[in-house]
Amino acid sequence: MINERILGYTDRLSAAPGDSIAFKVSAPLPGKYDARLVRLICGDDSPEGPGLKVEDVASEFAGSHKARQQPMQPGSFVWVTARHPFELANFTLQVMIWPTLPGNGKAQGILGNFDAATGSGYALYLDEDGCLAFRAGGNAPVSTGVKLLARHWYEVHASFDSGTGRVILGHKAMLPYHGQANTVSHTGAVPAPSGEGGRFLIAAWNDGKAAAAHFNGKIDSPRVSARALQPEQVARLRGLPLDVELAPYVVAAWDFSRGIGTVKVTDVSGNRHHGRTINLPTRAMTGWNWDGSEFNWQKKPAHYGAIHFHDDDLYDCGWRTDFTFTVPDGMKSGIYCAHVSQKSADGSLTEDYIPFFVRPRRGTATAPLALLIPTASYLAYANHQMPSSWWFEELSSCKFTTLNEYDRYLEEHECFGLSVYDDHTDGSGVCHSSFLRPILNMRPKTDLWQFNADTHLTDWLEKKGIPYDVITDDDLHAEGIECLRPYRCVMTGTHPEYYSKQMLDALQSYTNGGGRLMYMGANGFYWRIAYHPGLPGVIEHRRSEDGMRAWFSEVGEYHMSFTGELSGLWARNGRPPNMLVGNAFAAQGFINAVPYHRTPDSRDPRVAFMFEGLGDEPIGDFGIVGGGAAGWEIDRADTRLGTPPHALMVATATDFPDSYHWVNEEMNHTHSAVNGDTCPRVRCDMMFFETLNGGAVFSTGSISYAGSLSHNNYDNNVSRLTENVIRRFIDPAAF
């Protein structure tokens, strides 16, 4: 039985000695909850796995804390700073909209200061049936009675005249169709708005201090005028600069194409009624006037004046801090969790492990090896809901949908924010993901994917007594190669899929400069993302052009709002993963994994160190993740795609069944030979090559690989091979 859970998050994922971390906790039961600090060694509690391994660590926050529930408030909107200028007697609200869920049974606010809590103010909105409507105070609303089409641009307006007590409500379709109500005008009687209303909001309305009635879809060019304009006057105010004759009546005219990379919303009327976005709606969206003449918003921002709002956007929960922890000097680098728990009266336990990563002081190392925790990829998958988002999920995984405890909790609570693998409520793809919210799948005791699978690496390193530091993608992005320079060898996680340019540049510079890189997974360095330059803890991604996409970016929306960079595959940005690690994503399948077999390249004296103690037997015909070392997602070498010509393919796995599917970015045309049975490119290649200045790269090309390390009490050929590589890679002798 799933009850409401205790949950938490931190204000940062990575911390060095001297850094302070704030923990935010929501506890479902009254009274107290318990907290303690643990170092996480292994999070795999599956019957086949090494078991959950945590060590208690002394901390000042250990003990009981006062419990409180903290709310989740998803849904994006614009909040306008000024309030009183919108308390108007006569006015016109006008805006271009592209609704995506008209008639979803809920009111969807577009413009206004209406406050549902007090029944005051006014709003232009879509009613429950998807018709344009206007309401003032607690009075009966006026509706056109004509449902708008989804994903079509309309100019909509409401002109209210207090003298006549009438509102003219109308909309005009930008793409007219035969037999449709392309232009609608409806006049109704409405008493003057009562009271002051709340804050002026765009894409929602007020419900006391909260926002409600969130709009789903794009909004472009909102205007408020202090006069009841006629429909032809509304059309004259659509563009910028504002019509000279009507401009004096304009109270606010927001231009969303300004400040696209920020949360600022700019009023260009001259009245400076600026605002800001809440919960990061998607910007750099094609506007009503986008005509395909430009695909990069930076080159023609006037065509990108739309913001796409969603009722399930969530950037920052904004919870209050329950306790803080300052990393002490000398604290061992590693994965840590605040373990919080509450017991109910019936004895049932609710608990959460809130993870964070302790690194050494900047510019220093406590070990020659760094484990680079792929926090950007953790964010990309944060709270994913693929079982409900993907119509093709079962065809991709070749399994019937099976919800685990966390899947079920997320499905039953729509408030936790989504991952970039999901669709929003309106079917549009999710572009942002943040860690300022509880992330239920970035936890021990969850699926062996990303965070929890990566604890197979920490578990093995601990068992082998190999000293290591932990650093994160967040550090790599912020500090570049300086973050890597103290280390002789850097080891990746099992699925470092999402990379910013800063991160990729740093790793490439590191290997070119003589560093050693162990790529312990697959489908790495695949998608291009951006961290926000100013906002903490959030990444952006667009599913552009090509690749194994959870959803499609709309045409014209391939460039990210945070930075303007083209998103999509790194391979389509001129930086194929093969260049960095010798192989790149080739196929995926999630039924079983298979062993590698040595190739003639493995006899090359250059890699003799790697195979010391190994014979000709299959490598990794065992493992927790699919029963083999090569599987789940797999990579293939190809010099045509950027694999260095001197790279050695030291082992390969080819015996994949038809549940493995070849990646579509290599497929220029559909055909029938696309799975493990029939496609020779469904292959997993283990690679080695030397880099400039004495460095080297080792690539497993498999997500399953780390799941084989613990087999036979860590005494097996995958473990031996990996240890051979580490011992050589931390040796300062140049390759």
Added chain:
Amino acid sequence: MLRIDADGPRGAAIAQEFKAAPFGPYSADLQKTLQLLRWGYARGRTIIVCTRPYCEWRLGRMGPQRGMKVEIDDSAVFTDYGAAVWACFRARWQEVTGKPCPVA
């Protein structure tokens, strides 16, 4: 397009094959049948829900939209995941073909 032989001998043979080896490998005929049973969103269709980690599963159904309770079928509790997969196969067979799966 392939039609599942919902109540004929060929369909029964395919269902029997899945029951014997729910995790494969599958014959070409079974693979095609599975693709038809799995095509489309899982929402609103029979799925498997793990009700105790690693040891207990039930059939269930997601609600019409996110934020709603997952409907759990308590009439059968599976302590073997393969048995749950087989039960889900039988339920999907009924949902897709409109006829009961010919193999019990």
